[in-house]
Amino acid sequence: MFVNSATTFVADALRGLVASTADIAWHADPGFLTRKEPLKSGRVALLSGGGSGHEPMHAGFIGAGMLTGVCPGLVFTSPNALQVHEASRAVSVGGGVLHIVKNYTGDVMNFSIARELLHEYGIESDHVLVDDDVASERADGDGPGRRGTAATVIVEKICGAAAERGDTLGAVASVGRRVAENSRSMAVAVSPCTLPGASEPSFDLPEGEIELGIGIHGERGTERVPAMPAQDLVAALTQPVIDSLGLKRGESVIAFVNGLGATHPMELQLLYGELAEFLSDKGILIARPLVGSLVTALNMGGASITLVRVDDEILELFDAPTDAPTDAPAWPNVSAGNDSILPERGGFGPSFSPTETDSVRDEFISAWMASWVERVLAEEPSLTDLDRRAGDGDFGTNMVAALGQVDLAAIRDSYSARTIFEAVSDSYLGNAGGTSGALFGIWFRQFYNSLTTVDLANITAAARGGLDKITELGGARTGDKTMVDAIAPAVEALEGATDLGEGLRAAAAAAHEGVRSTEHLTANRGRASYVGDAAKGVVDPGALVIAWFFEAASDAH
Structure with missing residues (x-):
């Protein structure tokens, strides 16, 4: 790459x-x-x-x-x-x-x-x-x-x-919802993708085998089978699509054969030929064909088949305007312009400006958060490996995207307690993205909002508020193999404590026990849910990071 x-x-x-x-x-x-x-x-x-x-x-x-x-x-x-x-x-x-x-x-x-x-x-x-x-x-x-x-x-x-x-x-x-409701897809991988900077692919696929039902984020599929002729493969991909849509003889579709990044155009055309014959045998009419690598998964070898049930309005909009349907550069009908400018180098994401300017520093919070940030950054390879086996392999990268932007020196030496949590929250919301960016951002936002003073009551209120917000946003509950499996028992431990040190020790122990419980769970939320039982035997990396958070608090106190 x-x-x-x-x-x-x-x-x-x-x-x-x-x-x-x-x-x-x-x-x-x-x-x-x-x-x-x-x-x-x-x-x-x-x-x-x-x-x-x-x-x-x-x-x-x-x-x-x-x-x-x-x-x-x-x-x-x-x-x-x-x-x-x-x-x-x-x-x-x-x-x-x-x-x-x-x-x-x-x-x-x-x-x-x-x-x-x-x-x-x-x-x-x-x-x-x-x-x-x-x-x-x-x-x-x-x-x-x-x-x-x-x-x-x-x-x-x-x-x-x-x-x-x-x-x-x-x-x-x-009209968009009508198109979405009448669209179904199914994909296959003949080789996995490898993320930038990764030393191994997103999943292992032995020679001579293919992965049916893969996602576009490097996830493994729902079934691993021996490689088969293209004619049989098209039937295996298309029949579930037809069944899910309830397509009947005489209905018309847009038929889309999509490459996943490392598939040659000749292979896609071959698949389209088999798809056209398969649909013809079923009495399903192809109103419009679409062939090309438009929705990829980095350098994954594979393809997807999409069928969209159409009516006259949908076809009119698909074609409109008839002379040049769009000037979007990747839609397969236009040539690139030449009046363009090369931007400066650089990343993207907001810079942090504290809103708290007069709060007093708290040595405990500074030590707690500095050690936690350092640990998460140092453990990125192990977090990535856990997520590669249980999800799509981007969790460690997201942690670094967020925490790599915070000012560790300011956390240790100058930020107030609330500003520390504000900075970490903003960095997750503004730099990490994904489910983890939103959920960790909301989690730390509750600590920013609650810690007017640093004591057991406010830390407990922040953790309870964070748990409630996360379950409200993501819908996860205990047993779904997510960060909630560590947060929920930690909150219960804090709520049962009478002393801050005792509460933090109990919360850390409870969170780690929650992490261990995720090892043999089948995920019901998040991307690990797409790989089903394949994620068993692997602890949830989000839960692990939360356990480290409470462990760092206990150690710092």
């Missing part, structure tokens, strides 16, 4: 994208892309985004007739709520802002928080949730539901055309 540094990989790639594209502008603080040419006043603005590594989705689909702006996260990590909020404000021209969101916990959570903030500014907003992946469909309806994958770009194209013709926010959202 071509890299300068794993930590600057996304920023360096975005720099090249902006330099090679005429109508895309980069806003480094807090980090988002928009069209250079603003929309006409009163039009609906379309904003999407998600973890990087899926290019050309989403940034390649900025342009007239598609997206107005995009929020890129770190690799396989959702953007944070501050990015989405500021990007939404930047693209808004009075007609409202529509968020097109893939169904991953971090994406859903951060876009939702951003819409709450937009309401405070009087900006109307709505969203379309894309949940097309049948591999993550559960008959009992439990868990986070179907993941959002390749159908996202078709939703973006059709919503973009509706907004371009002047539809209202409600009308654009309505």
Whole structure:
């Protein structure tokens, strides 16, 4: 993989994208892309985004007739709520802002928080949730539901055309939801991807075997089987899609064969030929074909098949306008412009400015948080390995993205107790992204809000408030194999204590016991839920970091 540094990989790639594209502008603080040419006043603005590594989705689909702006996260990590909020404000021209969101916990959570903030500014907003992946469909309806994958770009194209013709926010959202509800996908990997800076792939796949039902974040699939001829593979991918949609003979679809990053165009065309024959045998009509690597998983070898049930309006919007459906650079119908500018080098994310200026320092809090931050940063490789085995491998990177930006010297020597928690919270919300960025950011925000004085009552109130906010936002409960499995018993221990030292010792012990309990659980929330029993035998890394948090508090006290 071509890299300068794993930590600057996304920023360096975005720099090249902006330099090679005429109508895309980069806003480094807090980090988002928009069209250079603003929309006409009163039009609906379309904003999407998600973890990087899926290019050309989403940034390649900025342009007239598609997206107005995009929020890129770190690799396989959702953007944070501050990015989405500021990007939404930047693209808004009075007609409202529509968020097109893939169904991953971090994406859903951060876009939702951003819409709450937009309401405070009087900006109307709505969203379309894309949940097309049948591999993550559960008959009992439990868990986070179907993941959002390749159908996202078709939703973006059709919503973009509706907004371009002047539809209202409600009308654009309505047609987008209709497309999403009538879209299903299924993917296969013949080789896993490797994240920038990683020394091994996201999962192990022996020669001669393939992984059915994989996700686009490097997750392993739902079933590992021997390699098979393309004709049989297409049938194995497509039949579950047909079944989930309930497609019948005589119905029409958009048929999309998508490459996952390391698949040659000849292979995709071969798969499309088999798909066309399979659908013909079923009596299902292909109204429009789409073939290409539009929604990737870095350098994963593999492909996905997406079918979208269509009606006359959806086809009209898919084609509109007929002379050049969009000038978005990655949609397969336009050539690149040449009036572009190479941006300066640099990352993205907000800088921290304390709001507390007159509070007294607290040696205990300084020692507690400094030692915890140092430990998490030092343990990044082990956290990444845990998440690679239990999820998608980005947890350690997210921890470093947040905590690598805090000023450790200021935590030790100058920040007040509240400012320390404010700085850590802002760094998670503004730099980490993903589910972990949102949840850890909200967790530390409760300590910032509660610690007017440092005592058992306020620390307990902060921890209880953090637990309540996390369960409200993410829906996780004890036993779901998440950070809640460490937080909940620690909160109970604090609430049963009469002395701060006793409470912190009990909380640390209870949190570590909670971590051990996650080893043999099957995840029901977060990305580990997509790999099912494959995550058994691995403790949850989020819970482990929380246990370290309480352990550091006990040691410092």
